[in-house]
Amino acid sequence: MLNQRTIAKTVTITGIGIHSGEKVSMTLHPAQADSGISFKRTDIKDSEILKATATTVGATENNTAIGSGAGAVHTVEHLLSVLYGFGINNCFIEIDGPEVPTMDGSGASFLYVIKETGIQQLHKTKKFLVVTKPVEVKVGEKWARIEPCEKLIIDSTIVFKHPIIKTQRKEFEFTCENYINEIGRARTFGFLRDVDMLKRKGLIKGGSLDNAVVLDDFKVMNPDGLRFNDEFVRHKILDTIGDISLLGYEIAGKITTYMSGHHVHNVLCRKLLETPDAYEIVSATTLEKEAVQAFDLPMALAPSF
Ligand SMILES: [Zn+2]
Known part of the structure; x- marks a missing residue:
């Protein structure tokens, strides 16, 4: 279990944002080793890829947001927690709104979806x-x-x-x-x-x-x-x-x-x-x-x- 991981295949999750109240669709894609976790807003034309790191966090009031302003992705913490929980280091996430869907307010839905989707080992050491x-x-x-x-x-x-x-x-x-x-x-x-x-x-x-x-x-x-x-x-x-x-x-x-x-x-x-x-x-x-x-x-x- 020394190798980096990603998800086995692309999977889409839909729900509503807890803060925005808006419906959102999020698609998780496998990503190559050493690419980390990143987000892209598909509802914004030519939006940039936001790498999820401690220094790209743009807001922390009642949620953790990657990026700042209108192009940010909010409420990433439960999804990121579950990815860490499975030892998944690499994933590219497309999202058509400002906020990760809240599902039941825990990581349960993400755990379930990723368990069903499967985990892929990559050819690089963690x-x-x-x-x-x-x-x-x-x-x-x-x-x-x-x-x-x-x-x-x-x-x-x-x-x-x-x-x-x-x-x-x-x-x-x-x-x-x-x-x-x-x-x-x-x-x-x-x-x-x-x-x-x-x-x-x-x-x-x-x-x-x-x-x-x-x-x-x-x-x-x-x-x-x-x-x-x-x-x-x-x-x-x-x-x-x-x-x-x-x-x-x-x-x-x-x-x-x-x-x-x-x-x-x-x-x-x-x-x-x-x-x-x-x-x-x-x-x-x-x-x-x-x-x-x-x-x-x-x-x-x-x-x-
Ligand atoms: Zn929380």
């Missing part, structure tokens, strides 16, 4: 970003740190003054199998009391109980309840993986976050990249077996969703 020195960022009370570790571990804490959430902490050791079983299906969440404010800002026009966990002041409003008791912190880990995948490599390091969001994740990525002695890029062949084994695909395992 590269890992190995953290060699701790880097930390703080924005108000929110913070995130990345430090040396032989594999990717995410230790996430969220704190909300809400009786259903309160403080949730989860330490997640990344493997493709763990990702599929524990993280990919966790949905985004929001509070009924914030709905008016977000709509006034032009956000969550497409939001509903079908694509988010919504909480009133006391309880979860979705009739089927939660998928996991700690679905909230699991979704935070899903978002974190999507955002840090923008480093562009498989990651060997421990990430600890406190009340973090897309902005903090992006600031952490940028600070790491600006600190050349805090990381090195190495071929998967030089790494301990365990770090690489995390990307073994559980083909025999049928994810339950």
Whole structure:
């Protein structure tokens, strides 16, 4: 499992954007080794190809956007998270609107589609970003740190003054199998009391109980309840993986976050990249077996969703 991956064939996914509320069609194409993940808006004439990297992120308010202004692609984080979850390093994505479809507010639909489409191994070795020195960022009370570790571990804490959430902490050791079983299906969440404010800002026009966990002041409003008791912190880990995948490599390091969001994740990525002695890029062949084994695909395992 040392080789880079892409999807086996072209596949189209349609849905609505959670913020725009507009219908959108997105086509994922296989891409060659070392090409990374990139987007192209097909609804804009002669639009440029937007490479998805930490430094091409143009907005981080309530979503992560690649590029800025009218040509940006918003809400890329759940799709990128699932691609990382399958160890897919290369994919070219055409999209006919400003936002990746939200589906059910988690990565479940992308997991399902990519599992059905299949994964193709490419003839080039994976590269890992190995953290060699701790880097930390703080924005108000929110913070995130990345430090040396032989594999990717995410230790996430969220704190909300809400009786259903309160403080949730989860330490997640990344493997493709763990990702599929524990993280990919966790949905985004929001509070009924914030709905008016977000709509006034032009956000969550497409939001509903079908694509988010919504909480009133006391309880979860979705009739089927939660998928996991700690679905909230699991979704935070899903978002974190999507955002840090923008480093562009498989990651060997421990990430600890406190009340973090897309902005903090992006600031952490940028600070790491600006600190050349805090990381090195190495071929998967030089790494301990365990770090690489995390990307073994559980083909025999049928994810339950
Ligand atoms: Zn999210």
